[in-house]
Amino acid sequence: MRGSLYAEWTKLRTLASTCWLLLATAALTVAVSAAAAAAVRCPSGGCADDPAKISLTGIYLGQAVVAVLAVMAVSGEYGTGMIRLTLAATPRRLIALAAKAAVLTGLILVTGTIAVFASLLAGALILPGHGIGPSHGYPAISASDGPVLRAAAGSVLYLALIALLSLGAATALREAAAAIGAVLGLLYLFPIIAVFTGNASLSRHLEQIAPMTAGLAIQATTGLNTLPISPWAGLGVLAAWAAGALVLGGMLLRSRDA
Amino acid sequence: MNTITPSRSAAPPARAGFAHLLHAEWTKFRTVRGWVIAVIVAVLVTVLLGLFQGSHSHVAPCTTGPNGPACHYVIPAGPGGESVTDTFYFVHRPLAGDGTITVRVTSLTEVAESSQTLNGRPVSTKPAVVPWSKAGLIITAGSGQGSAYAAVLVTGSHGTRMQWNYTGDTAGLAGRVSAASPRWLRLTRAGDVITGYDSAGGTSWTKIGAVTLPGLAPTVQAGLFATSPGYAQQTSQQITSASGTAAPTDATATFGRVGMHGGWPGSSWTGTSVHGGPDSPYVTGHEAGYRQAGSAFTVTGSGDIAPDVTDGVPIDVLLAGLFIALITVLVVGAQFMTAEYRPGLIRVTLAASPRRGRALAAKAIVLGAVTFAAGLAGAAAAVLIGIPLLRASGNPVYPATALTEVRVIAGTAALAAVFAVLALALGAILRHGAGAVTVVITAVILPYLLTAAIPVLPAGAADWVLRVTPAAGFAIRQVIPAYPQVAASYTPSSDYFPLAPWAGFAVSCAWAALALALAAHFLRRRDA
Secondary structure (H helix, E strand, O other): OHHHHHHHHHHHHOOHHHHHHHHHHHHHHHHHHHHHHHHOOOOOOOOOOOHHHHHOOOHHHHHHHHHHHHHHHHHHHHHHOHHHHHHHHOOOHHHHHHHHHHHHHHHHHHHHHHHHHHHHHHHHHHHHHHOOOHHHOOOOOOOOOHHHHHHHHHHHHHHHHHHHHHHHHHHHHOOHHHHHHHHHHHHHHHHHHHHHOOOHHHHHHHHHHOHHHHHHHHHOOOOHHHOOOOHHHHHHHHHHHHHHHHHHHHHHHHHOOO | OOOOOOOOOOOOOOHHHHHHHHHHHHHHHHOOHHHHHHHHHHHHHHHHHHHHHHHHOOOOOOEEEOOEEEOOOOOOEOOOOOEEEEEEEEEEEEEEOOEEEEEEEEEEEEEEEOOOEEOOEEOOEEEEOOOOOEEEEEEEOOOOOOOOEEEEEEEOOOOEEEEEOOOEEEEOOOOOOOOOOOEEEEEEEEOOEEEEEEEOOOOOOEEEEEEEOOOOOOEEEEEEEEEOOOEEEEOOOOOOOOOEEEEOEEEEEEEEEEEEEEOOOOOOOEEEEEOOOOOOOOOOOOOOEEEEEOOEEEEEEOOEEEEOOOOOEOHHHHHOHHHHHHHHHHHHHHHHHHOOOOOOHHHHHHHHOOOHHHHHHHHHHHHHHHHHHHHHHHHHHHHHHHHHHHHHOOOOEOOOOHHHHHHHHHHHHHHHHHHHHHHHHHHHHHOOHHHHHHHHHHHHHHHHHHHHHOOOOOHHHHHHHHHHOHHHHHHHHOOOOOOOOOOOOOOHHHOOOOOOHHHHHHHHHHHHHHHHHHHHHHHHHOOO
């Protein structure tokens, strides 16, 4: 296992794209979060806004880059034929997959932590100037606040789970474009379809089982009783999706020719 | 200075060459089984989701009556076929033939139901300013909902107006009416033509407008009215479904010096509450009605005489499946280009067609045509089968003209084709399938998601996002128009786009054209 971990770490580390994608994840997350915070206006106060959640808007875009990174970690090997070398070196294929998952999770946890805390910092600096701050009766964005800490840690875990979901999907589908299409479709389409159903209970059920809407419930720090699903349960739903994708990918990896 | 000269074939380009090129690209497309299956699946998903939406939407408020649950809910239709709100208190008498009615309005006040409740009942009412409360003179073909009409009226905060047939609206004198600054209103009927005037002092009159109500019967109903639409308060820039609170309101207007000339056969006034269904829209504890003392009247009413933008299912909900189909199409579009690079097929393609821009054009045409045809088939089936299903399951369908239906169906198919070409061009620029798919999905679907589906962006930012990103093209789906004289939440999350349908579509086309131009540039400059 240690050898596999080292091999996967070397492969990911030495790809120029890995570094760029990690940088892009952090930069886009922070940029979109800061832009969303700067766009909010609440001059008269009393807006039903959630400061932490606004500060973490960038996750919606950042997760797409994380998905690309995870998909390319597998599909890139299929594209170049590298996968045959990997599996020859690690004949126990699930070990190879687990090593990939572990290395990828580590990288995303580090990058995600930087991106999330930088986003919250941007929100804490920008939002009070737009009528959403402690002087207007909103909770301050600080890491010592329980709900804010939950939103921050949860968002980092969310990104890691998105990476695992993408890794599983890419292992199952192999082809990079199809895999990224499937992952982004899974994330972005549920809420759109939910809106169109025009049926409140069906729409709520869709939001409860959708990987993105359920998973991002973790970002809420106010109005928890209006959420379709409670924060940690929502992250659990995403974890179930990620586990399902990994199991499916692992089964196909074992049974198929590379 | 170094210039790179692209390799060019010495053979003269033949006209027939492009047809061959198209044929070659079509052959490449149809012989990849995965792409053909993906397109067929996209069509099927669009149709099936349309059928599901048609049979599972329940937006009509169902009431439980003596005969069990009933979901008939009829939205009145105006003379132009548009769905309208037509609820007001009407103090009227018949007008036979031509005639004139003049009145002085000295006050217009509104009350809103307080949002505080005690044992489920509101505890009090409170004074409110309802911008589009209305009171004044109206000449209508009848007191049934949806009748043709013309009116001059004072409003809560939009001055004096002349309005007709629900959608027509012309401004007259500005300012709010009060005892110190009364408004004089006059309506004159001559055949089918009704002319509205207003005046601040009752001596010098200004014509606001003259409208023709075709086929107006000789005897019409004319008189005084008052109405006031529900009060909607937006509590946040961050629009969420829970942030708006609405409460019924009603308006009371004081009229005096009613004067009439012409054919007024009756001798007394009749008060009618024009509304549909048994529910009174009035504020609890207040009654609609009128009081008369000589030629002075006080009229209280609630509702609106305006186009209806809140009820009825717009037909674009039947096209929800298109978003799923779109992801499939975007993946195929990107792969149609990037697949050339992996086995080195691109070198054969470019050797066969040394003028590289033409090879790209042929690809774009084949992909666009296939996507448009598939989108048209899917969207047309979803909408045309879905509408009867919606009606059968008791939902009022927002009436759309045939032209609007064609625009929504064909425009949606064309939009899918434009986005597919955008994916193709990004594939040529990035030469990386996953990269191209990610960029195109985050450029097309993500802006729509963050502004319309889960509105996490504030309304002002959302409008800008839908003006400048490729997602602007989704405006082509908008069915219900926005009316300046109706206060409603005209935000992307309520299906209103900041750009007009074809303007939004043009923005998407511009992005695709820009990407294609860049792709052609890179294709020529780079080694394959």
